[in-house]
Amino acid sequence: MPISVSSNQHKNNFKWEIILLLLVLQLIALPNPGFGQQASLVKYIQPFSGTSASTTMASQHIEDKTERLANTIPAVAPPFAMTQWTPQTQLSETKCLAPYYYSNKKIYGFRATHWISGSCTQDYGSFTIMPISGKLKTKWIDIADNYSHAQEVSSPDYYKVTLPNHQLITEITATLRSSMMRITALKSDSVYLLISPNSDQNKGFIKIDQEKGEISGYNPVHRIYQGWGQAAGFSGYFYIRIQKSFHVSGSYAAGKTTNQPSVANKKDIGVFAGFKLQKGAQLIITSGTSFTSIAAAKLNLEKEIGAASFNATRAKTKAAWEESLAQVKIADNDERRKTIFYTAMYHAQQHPRLFNDIDGSYPQFAGDYQIKKITKGNYYDDFSMWDIYRAQLPLVELLQPKLANSFANSLIIKGTQGGWLPIFPCWNSYTAAMIGDHSTAFLAAAYNKGIRDYDVNEAYRLMRQNAFEMPDSADYLNGKGRRGINSYLKYGYIPMEDSIPNAFHKKEQVSRTLEYAYDDYALSTIAKDLGKVNDYKELHKRSLNYKNVFDPKVGMVRGKYINGEWYSPYLPDHREAYITEGTPRQYTFYVPHDMPGLISIMGGKKALENELDSIFTKKEYWHGNEPGHQIPFLYNYTSAPWKTQKQVSKILAEEYGEGAGGLSGNDDAGQMSAWYVFAALGLYPVDPVSGVYQVTSPLFNQATISFKTGKNLTIKTIRTTKNSIYISKMLFNGKILRQNQITHQDLINGGNMTFYLQEKPGSK
Structure with missing residues (x-):
């Protein structure tokens, strides 16, 4: 049955549709300094990417065929x-x-x-x-x-x-x-x-x-x-x-x-x-x-x-995407790479999911058909937290801090309504899926980047409760609290005897220990800033718990019993029950918050470099899953940062494509895609909580990032030859950038980064 609309209303609707379409056309056609005429960016998005089994090199390493499906x-x-x-x-x-x-x-x-x-x-x-x-x-x-x-x-x-x-x-x-x-x-x-x-x-x-x-x-x-x-x-x-x-x-x-x-x-x-x-x-x-x-x-x-008409509705949605994509404008002659890049940006903006109605109503978290109403911002859910705290959420923090604030506030609302900060909130419920406590990692990252328009004290209370307390049996079975927290607090690691029975991912004791150590570090940064001295000292001490599962005899992490004995046999390149979706070799490099400490127990920078060489030489680096996404950037902590530039360039070239099989594994709510966005720009948040980005050679000739503050950052790449991938010199706002890293604050302050690249590593 047709909608009943008056003649005048039809005229008004038609008038506004015409105005909207003209505005969209103007938005698309606006010239951009340094880019010439800026065409539509939506045209570069390939929504079919990832809808078929992966055809990339990394996918051939995967034992579980379901992991080959993005x-x-x-x-x-x-x-x-x-x-x-x-x-x-x-x-x-x-x-x-x-x-x-x-x-x-x-x-x-x-x-x-x-x-x-x-x-x-x-x-x-x-x-x-x-x-x-x-x-x-x-x-x-x-x-x-x-x-x-x-x-x-x-x-x-x-x-x-x-x-x-x-x-x-x-x-x-x-x-x-x-x-x-x-x-x-x-x-x-x-x-x-x-x-x-x-x-x-x-x-x-x-x-x-x-x-x-x-x-x-x-x-x-x-x-x-x-x-x-x-x-x-x-x-x-x-x-x-x-x-x-x-x-x-x-x-x-x-x-x-x-x-x-x-x-x-x-x-x-x-x-x-x-x-x-x-x-x-x-x-x-x-x-x-x-x-x-x-x-x-x-x-x-x-x-x-x-x-509204079909065409006007479509134009409005297209304009929303054009505005979002235009925050990063690429100047490059390689149209294929633009397609992969903007498709990655599209995939990185699917989740978390808007959950409230237009009037602010939403279902109470972990509630029984009870309705709440949010009065400021929006309420979001479907946080694939183990995946997205690494790069997808940091990308939102960088480009859309107001949205990141709504994400943070949504997590705090969930914790207040349900009694515990959720670990992996999906279906507007507690799940205890995956491992770690990375709502804490995300909240700490946002806080440290100045994203704080929410109840900070309530946020801290909830994070601290997860880090220091064990829920009662009913709450624990319902998915609340850290899995294995009692063992972790008692021994400083989760021993092999604790099989973590009440979780979807059982066991995985070593990986849990490593990730809880990172989450403790994350919370310690807020404790320090808030003047919670005793909490800070305890959490900082616990952030070093990764050392308790590092076996110096083999130079890697390993399953450990209560009596201090190590699990045998030791198979560093096999999937082990004490490791999450990976191998001991792969997970050894998960100490993003204390690379100097990891370097020390490994035996120095050269030892770290050798171990990194080993994982790539043995083809044990698996880009199709999240635990190792920081690994290629760890050469920046050695005397051979050019190897980061080599490996990242190789991954960008070989592990992403245009076709339906163009993603290396589960995109996991945009994490795989966000990795590409960061790496192609020459940046990566190895430790998102710190607000420091590791630097590598950018993919494009020029990229301009427009921040919500109104400031812009232009990243320019000057190559001696077409095949130049190694950095000979970096400038930031005219000054030589001697470290292989840059801070979040420096980036959002805007300016110019210039990379000079050559074909072989070493200075000119």
Whole structure:
């Protein structure tokens, strides 16, 4: 049913759409000093990157085939949106199955998804719309359609595909919480829209109102990892409006149809709306989403899209991406590298996920369908914290400090509402997924960079509680607190006898010890600044606990028993139960906060250099997973920083590509992509808490970073030859930069960095 809009309102809407389109065109066409005419940057984004099994060199080293899937999707939505829209080539909300894979041959519809980009988790609270033609059918096997990539168009603001059997063209655009779909008939026929909540639990509800042209429903969310299968305390709600009257409607379950307008809590439920369309006729479907109620989903739709046209909505979302991407402008003749770079920026801006409605309402963290309202900033969730504290969140801190502040405040809200600062908050719940306590690492990094517009004292209380206290048994089983904290506090490391039974990742004692030592260091920096002298001394002492699992006889970390004996046999290049997703050799280099201390126990800078040489010579460096992402930059702590320049240049060239297999492993909510963004700019936050970036040779001839303060930093690269990758000299604001590092404050103060590169290492 068409939306009822007055003639004057139509004129006003049309006028504002024209103004918006003109503004977007002006934004795209504006000249930029030093760059000439700046073309659209969105055109460089390749959303299919990472939607197929990795074809990079690093992926061939992976033993677990699931780790070869970057598990990204061609998501349509603005940056950090509540809901992304994607074609669906996989059914269900099953763990480790992304909604879309490039190699799949059929489309089962178009999903409003809450998939965590680049992860091996599961979707939740989603729903799917599938247009079909001909006779009404509701079984997935009957309605799925073949499709061709030649008939696919994908960008962050728009997706289009032709369904050949149904002879329908589907186009999608989206806002932060809402979307528009445009269906065009390529022949005169009966056309049906099938809308289904996607519950693997056979739960959910959906209703169709033929008179009003509305559909609404919800899909209850269930936890995974800690509390697997339990209700998460909220649902994914949706409200859909169809801007054309339909002549027939009903519901279905398990392939059987009925004329009843609603259905709930059965297998494969959904509703259908039927139309008679002439060739060239179009259907416009608008959808709103929410995590609080159907009414909120409707309000989100009305406020974000209202009566706007498809093209105007798309233009608004494209403008949002252009503005975001334009914070880093590249001047370089290599178009392929620009594509990889801006695609990486796209992937690094999918999560954390916006969780509140347009009026500020959101589901209480770890609550039971209780609603709260945020009055300042926004509330976010889906923090893949073990991954993103390394580079993805630091990239947000650098480019969008106000957004980073909302992330920090969201974590504090979760801790206050749930009683404990969460370790890995996803599905708006405690999970105890992965290891470490890196909400603390992120909060400390933000604090040390001056991002502090939240309750600092409450933040400190929550972080300190995680670091010093053991939750009661019920809270611990629910995923609260550090895993193995009692052992860690008692022995200064987690011994082999503690198998960490109440965690998704069990054991991994050495990796946990190393990462808790880093988190203790992170918290110590805030304790020192706040004048918490005793806490600072204790935490600083504990930050050296990494030494307790370092075996000087083998020169690496190793599993250790309570009596001080080492685990045998020692296999440094094998996956061991006491190491997280890696090997002892790989994890030995995880001491980002105390490289001088690691160098000392290794036997000096040359010993560190030799061990770094060894990991690359043996091809044991694994770029497809996070624990080693800092390793190539550690040569900066030796007398051979040119080896950082060599290895980083090699990784940039070989481990990222344009195609569907262009990511080395799970993108993990943008961490893999953020690594590329930093490294291509010649920077990397080995220790994000310190606010210091290690420097390497930049990839591009010139890059200009625009900070939210209004200041700019231009990074210029001057090569003696095309193949020059080694730094002979660095200048920062006209002065020679003698150290291989630079501070966060220096960067955001703006100015000019100039790198002089040559083909061979050493000075000119």
